Amino acid sequence: MNNTLRTATLRTSPRERAAAIGLLLACGVIAPLLNIVVILVLGAVRPGYNAWVVPDSNLELGPGGWIQIANYIVTGALLLAFAVGTRRLLRTGPGSTWGPILLGIYGLTFIAIGPILPDPSLGYPRGASEALTVHGAIHILLGPVQFFSLVAACFVLARRDAAIERHWWSRYSLATGLLVTISYVAFVLTAKLSDGGPAGLIERSGIIASGIWIALLAIRLIVGNDGRSTAR
Template sequence: MTATQDTTQISTQITPQPTAPRPTRGSTRALLTCAVLTTPVFGVVSLTQAFTREGFDLLRHPLSMLSTGDLGWLQIGNFWITALLTVAGAIGLRRVMRGTPGGTWAPRLLLVEGAGLAAAGVFSMDPGDGFPAGTPLGAPAGMSWHAMLHMAAGSVAFTALIAACFVLGRHFARAGRAGHAVASRLGGLALLLGNGWAMSGGRAGSLTLCVGVLVAMAWVSVVAAAKRADLMGDAGAFDTARR
């Protein structure tokens, strides 16, 4: 081997190799902001339609039924936008919760929730029980394939969100934040009971489901807001968590 080759080999060995860029605090704050926005976006768009679209009754019709009719595209878009915000927020939570109890599974479960919401937007429910206006009263005689897929997607999303709330309860319990741990579990319990009552055919089940979904989603938004505030006030903790 010549001296020139030796020099080239040594130079190659000592030249720093490029590394993948680390996430910046700014990008993580933006992702956490997406998680904060999931509840107001989904809630405002859904409830505005619920109180303004002719024939819709929140005591009898689930929010998913807003995906039907001439204005159904509004709720379909709401599902998709909320899904994107949820996925982005899950990525942000994964960054700031890495290495902590629940820091792996809570973001993963929220990613599953986001996928379920996206699928719920792709596959819409059937019209029924007087909505959209002009639809005969009572449940449809049968259920279409896309309505069945919508129900399956919703079940996946709800189950993942419930589980995420309980995982967050463990996260805060291990961190010594008892109040946050209780609130996390209550959020998951609200959706568990609300969905269970609706699936059992209980009176005003669509309303209990709506309340449960919004409560659980709202708590995740609160957690994301708290993590975002911690990130802004403690750069050192973020730098340690992302290593």
């Protein structure tokens, strides 16, 4: 069996391997765009839901909550595929190990928060008890994991770009990491101290910024293959 697998691997042409990596990397374009579109559309059309105040995870609750649950799971699976493609591409150099690992952890948090629902909060769903539950506490704990893994990935890949003198990308990754950090802290403080305020808007700004970064990173790797074309 091992010999058969080894023979099949050897028979795979460089073009076929590049095409497979390209498909995995394309998942990094689809995942964040899918998530952004779904949370914006659901937030706009869900009755009684105020996207200005309420975080996107509360869309898992109430009528049609299954759509957001499915969105998280599919987005996470696509991000995991992207992380695998990134690892297969970035075989050596700074960030070649930890960059994909952190992106993979980021994807796993999406899969986890799909079935692990949040507790009602900030008035949604209306009239529901906002008492803390076990699954709600786990959902809350997954938030910092998701945040730190994404920010760390930004900084790790910024270091890689700086090492190969791609200074514009390095600065962009650093700026994204800082922006996401600021938005996360502002979101938590706003939700806790101002009884909601524009917490939902602040959270979405971080989601959109991080999503655009991942999509552009994926496009860059597909087109430039980190310095080499995927068509080779």
